[in-house]
Amino acid sequence: MWWQKDIAGCGIAGFIHKKGKLFSGEVIRKAIVSMEERGNGLGAGFAAYGIYPQYKDQYALHVMCTSKKALEEAEKFIKDHVEVVHQEEIPTTPLKSLPDVPYLWRYFVQVNYEKLEGTWKARADFDEDNYIVWLVMEVNKTIEGAYIFSSGKDMGTFKGVGTPAQMADFYRIEEYEGYIWIAHNRFPTNTPGWWGGAHPFTLLDWSIVHNGEISSYGINKRYLEMFGYVCTLLTDTEVVAYLLDLLLRRQKLPLRAVCSIFAPPLWDEIDWMPEDEKRLYTALRMVYGSALLNGPFAILFASHNRLVGLNDRIKLRPLVVATKDEMVFMASEESAIREICPFPDKVWAPKAGEPVVVELEATT
Template sequence: MKSWQYQKDISGCGLSGIINKNGERITGESIICSIACQHDRGNGLGGGFAAYGIYPDFKDHYALHIMADNLDALHAVEGFLNQTVSVVHQEKIPTRPNKYITDPPILRRYFIEPVKEGDRICRWPGLSDDDYIVRVVMNVNRDIKGAYIFSSGKNMGAFKGVGFPEDIADFYRLDEYSGYIWTAHNRFPTNTPGWWGGAHPFTILDWSIVHNGEISSYGINKRYLEMFGYHCTLLTDTEVVAYLLDLIIRRHGLPVELACKVFAPPFWQEIDRMDKEAKRLFTAIRMVYGSGLLNGPFAILFAYNGGLVGLNDRVKLRPLVAAVKGDTVYMASEESAIRAICPDPEKVWAPKAGEPVIVTMDKGASTTKKQARLSPACAGA
């Protein structure tokens, strides 16, 4: 074959996300089908999922998902957890053998609550529960070699590893879980080694993020977060987004829509044309949160217990498509990934650069109802 006849390698990452605003829980098969449809957007070096509403029996406890390279590392984590938190329940993360998933780390999950003052000796008195858990996660991930907490929210969990996402899903038996929000990622690693901790999603508390792109501002985003006690240890630029969400939305209390404007702010030429109040607000955002701007190409989906958000960088250098049908909203890198599980959406659109698609749970949504998988026949699987 002549050189010009070769097909060029397709690079990029694939994303998919589903949310049911009414809180109806969808089985994992739909999201697996959707991300599998974007198989060629990855290279088999990373796949992962985040699911919300999957632990109704422990919904008030933080669910820590831990990966450890060996038993020593796992014991070190357990020793640390015994000193800092109360473990209510612990178990292996259920898996099934998959011929494409080789050499997985030890995978465990712990349902925990922070040690309360007066109960036992509290390691960090005065912190809120959430801040306390962030501290636990940061300490483990920074200080314990070979072990990582890769999920730490309530009633949600991240499942990820090295492999194509459909194989990762099979390995983690995700078809057996039901959630009202699902996100998925198919990874084509370029900048960082393909390793289990580096797969998406990245999470802290119930924030989870899947990302297609490269964060060119990583160097300053990381140093900015370090000022607030976040340590980036997972060797992947996307990690900063999870911590920025926690800092800006949870700790600083900015509404989600403004957090999106931190990540993808309007250009000065737009701000200069705004009315006085808006100009003041957006100028302030850019002045104060300039180090939180995510510069470089990206499409991200981030989720929390209250909703799902899709966002592009401010010049839209990565694809993102959204669609609605009834109470369910879909977002994915490609429209085909949506149509694979929802052939007849009411509305399909490509969000503009820097314009977030924010989907929040309806008031009064109940997250205990279960719904069958959305699309009975999945062409991609």
């Protein structure tokens, strides 16, 4: 039946306060829990910005390990290569319904030139961000059972196998306060429901939640490999996080250009554009064709100063946006927005491939 396709997807929700006002995790919890039908209890997660004001200059590495040994190895690797300012176990509340949880620790780290891994001392592309990306890739690739699943500053991801309510309870999400929140409720189909595979996916400052299946995954992955990214998390959404890192941070493309790479205009539209626009969009498709995200998707992605919502180029997944004063909400379903904002000023469904970009107005 026609509505079944929608049910067999995922649920996403997110909001931003444009003036940077902080909200407890309780708010996003309500929105995502209201879309319980969109998940199957095999994955959920949250990401928030502004949650670590006491360590806002350090990279917050969230590490997930399936064994004590993996944790020890990962910790040693981290300590050998960066300076750890503070470390602690991520506070959790054990739940009877979640018997099998990994070891979860966080490390607030900064790059210390003394500790640089040998080859990096001479590398032309050295900067702190590149080095942290290398560190994350290295741990995820080489230490079996260890995953760094969050690595930005003053932000963090909390995710795992369970329902959104279970994850919120487990990670005590209401204890964090952030000005941007995104959340995900997962109905995994293509990849095993394991903790590392839950959303959001994060690399440095970027976090992303995704509803959909990326049919272009095979080439997106191989394209990223050319630039040194290694896809280790066994799911297609990971490529979006890495593409954001490559295109926005490393290649410094404007955000809207990146959105047109992910969901480009059709050639028919490009052919009718004025000459200089036509040249630009042709070049974008020509050069970045391997980064086009093909297949159904609605994604929300965030960095410390913005929240972005984007649909695939023919809108095969739902995405609704609403505004209320300084707040902008985005979710798979309007009901999730109304759950936390009953009377929005404006509600609309963005067109296929048209990004909704909300920038933080003043960083506090």
